Amino acid sequence: MRVVIGECQVDYGGRLTAHLPMARRLILVKADGSVSVHADDRAYKPLNWMSPPCTLTVTAAADTELAATTGDIDSKIREVWMVRGKNGDYLQISLGEVELDYSTELGVDPGLQKDGVEAHLQALLAENPAAFGDGWTTVQREYMTAIGPVDLLCRDELGCYVAVEVKRRGEIDGVEQLTRYLELMNRNPLLGEVRGVFAAQQIKPQARTLASDRGISCVVVDYDALRGLDHAEDRLF
Template sequence: MRLVIATCTVDYAGRLAAHLPRAKRLLLVKADGSISIHADGGAYKPLNWMSPPCTLRMEEGRWVVTNAKGETLTIELHEVHGELSHELGPDPGLQKDGVEAHLQELLAANPHVLEPGLALLRREHPTDIGPVDLLCRDAEGRTVAVEIKRRGEIDGVEQLARYLERLELDGRLRPVRGILAAQLVKPQARTLAAARGIAWVEVDYDELRGVGTGRLTLF
């Protein structure tokens, strides 16, 4: 992990063009090759970023990041105020809370409750940006990525969309579609999921455990 605080300008060129004017920012370079640019606000979301696999070329006063699609992120370093590099080592990954972990276990054993004919291929299927909760195959033989949350919110949709983008790079899995499964899916998440072509399912936890008479609803 490398952290650099610098006054910089940033230009992205690819599917569209974007520009960040001169300002003091945090540049974060990770061992997986990704780079992200952060301001002192906006919570955890970067102002711009480049996901791996990508190549970082460091020149005098300038960084140029290029990915396999030919997109580029050019960072002009006007002044470097501080820098820190540290090896973090392997990460054990996010430990889900009891209900979320149990939901994943129950849905892995009964994927058909999410969609008739759905069959499990693998739990915690790895991608270069993190594991997909469930990788499944639908009745028509298509690959389906399932992300499981207690509460389905915008962040969950964004996370699943990123996984789908990475999975689509694997010719053995294409085409890949997604399902967000949660006990409750917020209205904003439903709207974003529809815009991204992602299905969502509200899961009755008690019913999955064999208690109650709630229903599963697929949209």
């Protein structure tokens, strides 16, 4: 991971355009190739970012095409980062005065330690993959990727691989997490095309909408039924 704090202006181009004027910000470059720009608020959410796979090219300001053709370059800008995404979109970060530029290796993260209910829910689903559909099988729990483990790797009734992310409460963050896993897994030729399932006891409407937009299926899981504490034949209605 590379951490940079300094003056920068940011321009995004792609499906839309966006501009952040020069200001002091935090820039993170992670081992998975992602680049994100943060202000001193918004908790974890960046002002702008580029998800992997993407490429980062760093050029001295004096050597940029803009300076060469027009001479019109802000004297504060020392170098320009060009981050290009897989769909042709780009993030241009023009850096001025840099206060901190630090790089380190974090290593493989062990992943979030789930609470008792969530961990038990994952184990129950691994033992009962038919909760997702007839003919499903569990390949592996905690299937490791370069950015952390996917809760379950399964095969559906057609034998295709499916990555399953398990949450007690399904929110947008969980969908984003599964999206990142799928981006990496779908680049693995040994797996082929991998689709995603977001499984939880409750799933918020916003998470459902985002999952649908990403091509991810949502499954609401009955925890008590999986534990054998609730039987449909015993219900009055």
